[in-house]
Amino acid sequence: MKPLQLFDPASSTYTYVLFDEATRDALIIDPVDEQVERDLAVLKQHGLKLAWTVETHAHADHITSAGLLAEHAGAKTAAPAGCGISTASVQLKHGEVLRFGGEAITALHTPGHTAGGMSYLWKTRGGDHVFTGDTLLINGCGRTDFQSGSAADLYRSLTEVLFALPDATTVWPAHDYQGRTHSTIGAEKAGNARVAGKTLAEFVATMDALGLPKPKRMDEAVPANQSSGLRHDAGAVALAQPDAPRPAQGYAGDVSAQLAYRWWQAGEAVLVDVRTDAEREWVGFVPGAVPLAWKQWPGMAMNPAFDAGLKEAVPPGKKVVLLCRSGVRSIAAARRATELGLQAYNILEGFEGDPDEQAHRGRKGGWRLRGLPWRQA
Numbered sequence: 001m002k003p004l005q006l007f008d009p010a011s012s013t014y015t016y017v018l019f020d021e022a023t024r025d026a027l028i029i030d031p032v033d034e035q036v037e038r039d040l041a042v043l044k045q046h047g048l049k050l051a052w053t054v055e056t057h058a059h060a061d062h063i064t065s066a067g068l069l070a071e072h073a074g075a076k077t078a079a080p081a082g083c084g085i086s087t088a089s090v091q092l093k094h095g096e097v098l099r100f101g102g103e104a105i106t107a108l109h110t111p112g113h114t115a116g117g118m119s120y121l122w123k124t125r126g127g128d129h130v131f132t133g134d135t136l137l138i139n140g141c142g143r144t145d146f147q148s149g150s151a152a153d154l155y156r157s158l159t160e161v162l163f164a165l166p167d168a169t170t171v172w173p174a175h176d177y178q179g180r181t182h183s184t185i186g187a188e189k190a191g192n193a194r195v196a197g198k199t200l201a202e203f204v205a206t207m208d209a210l211g212l213p214k215p216k217r218m219d220e221a222v223p224a225n226q227s228s229g230l231r232h233d234a235g236a237v238a239l240a241q242p243d244a245p246r247p248a249q250g251y252a253g254d255v256s257a258q259l260a261y262r263w264w265q266a267g268e269a270v271l272v273d274v275r276t277d278a279e280r281e282w283v284g285f286v287p288g289a290v291p292l293a294w295k296q297w298p299g300m301a302m303n304p305a306f307d308a309g310l311k312e313a314v315p316p317g318k319k320v321v322l323l324c325r326s327g328v329r330s331i332a333a334a335r336r337a338t339e340l341g342l343q344a345y346n347i348l349e350g351f352e353g354d355p356d357e358q359a360h361r362g363r364k365g366g367w368r369l370r371g372l373p374w375r376q377a
Contacts, residue, residue, distance in 0.1 A: 074278025082116025112154020
């Protein structure tokens with residue numbers, strides 16, 4: 001059994017979909033935001049239920065779609081513990097296992113390209129596979145000159161961790177720039193131009209002499225990837241009042257969680273959670289919120305029951321405040337609520353809140369606002 005290998009031409013990134021043939025539970029490794037529609041279509045085409053989105057590291061050349069896939073497909077998010085991807089539900093350490101149906105991958109800590117980088121070993125009946133991210137490429141390896149990179153650490157990851165795997169293990173890298181799709185551990189041990197046959201000192205000298213240009217999207221991509229590709233754009237909007245409505249906005253305005261809570265507590269507003277049923281089941285329910293999905297899997301089409309449910313949930317004269325995971329669907333839902341004649345507001349920052357002292361993630365993700373009861377027990 002082999003993974004489904006998908007390719008993003010703009011960043012030369014390989015994305016991998018692994019799945020259990022019996023249960024159709026799936027896992028995706030290193031998804032790209034600009035390819036989210038493609039990836040959802042692939043899942044639908046193969047009849048797969050996405051259980052996990054997984055990162056090998058915080059990429060510098062593209063933005064992940066992990067957060068979007070969690071929204072649209074109800075997946076859980078996982079990332080290496082040392083990469084600073086604070087929004088991932090599971091922070092993976094060396095040797096930990098992720099299961100999807102009857103299949104599983106094992107995390108292998110392989111630092112060097114980045115300090116927290118991981119590779120993932122998938123053992124199947126047809127043979128072993130390792131997804132090496134930027135640690136091991138075909139006839140090459142990832143650079144070590146930024147993001148806490150270390151040539152010495154990379155050498156040990158290559159020679160002591162990855163090259164310790166059986167020679168027949170198939171290597172699936174995160175990138176290739178020459179159209180190659182996969183290799184084997186045996187082939188890379190014998191012929192990889194950067195590491196095969198080299199001492200540690202020789203390898204470090206090789207890496208120090210590369211002189212590669214900075215990735216074009218690095219300043220944009222790394223911060224975005226540390227929040228699973230989700231936006232955090234509340235900026236300096238006051239916490240105690242809604243922002244001024246803009247004609248093109250299409251709804252009454254954006255509000256902070258604090259103000260939404262105040263309205264809800266005073267009985268002035270109805271709180272509506274527009275996340276999918278799968279998201280609420282995994283990440284957590286918001287006490288007091290009306291669960292009314294904006295879109296539902298499969299296909300992530302607009303929920304046909306949304307309009308009727310919203311009209312039933314919001315009495316005349318009350319505001320409606322809407323939340324989702326990142327603030328994307330709640331904006332669309334607020335616009336639709338406005339079309340239905342309601343005074344609708346989007347809650348800034350979505351379900352997970354602003355990652356600072358005001359709001360922070362709970363153990364399972366949920367919305368934990370200091371001093372407010374909207375929190376997962």
